[in-house]
Amino acid sequence: MNTQAALTGIENEPKVPASLSPPRNGRKAPLPFHFTHHGMEDEGGQRQAELFYLQKQIQSQTPMVIVLADGEHVEGCIEWYDRRTLKVRGRDKVLIYKSAIKYMYKVGENGL
Numbered sequence: 001m002n003t004q005a006a007l008t009g010i011e012n013e014p015k016v017p018a019s020l021s022p023p024r025n026g027r028k029a030p031l032p033f034h035f036t037h038h039g040m041e042d043e044g045g046q047r048q049a050e051l052f053y054l055q056k057q058i059q060s061q062t063p064m065v066i067v068l069a070d071g072e073h074v075e076g077c078i079e080w081y082d083r084r085t086l087k088v089r090g091r092d093k094v095l096i097y098k099s100a101i102k103y104m105y106k107v108g109e110n111g112l
Contacts, residue, residue: 085097
């Protein structure tokens, strides 16, 4: 049993990587947005949160960094989306399958 688990009484507590721990200045670090891939029809609340997030980024034309499952980074503004894809305008216009997205974050924020 580790020391933290001994103090909290939880033995199987997940370990949080240092990159996700709160910054020392007291402010919360922004977490990247993760897509849910399959079964979205069953998870209405998560789907609504995703739609709200994407619509907000489109309206404000927020520059985003989209990290793909293979590690590639795509930088640009989201122009539109549908159930399975995003259209991103950066140096080029790119159509990205949501299933290929690992996570995304706003330019200037720290990703994982």
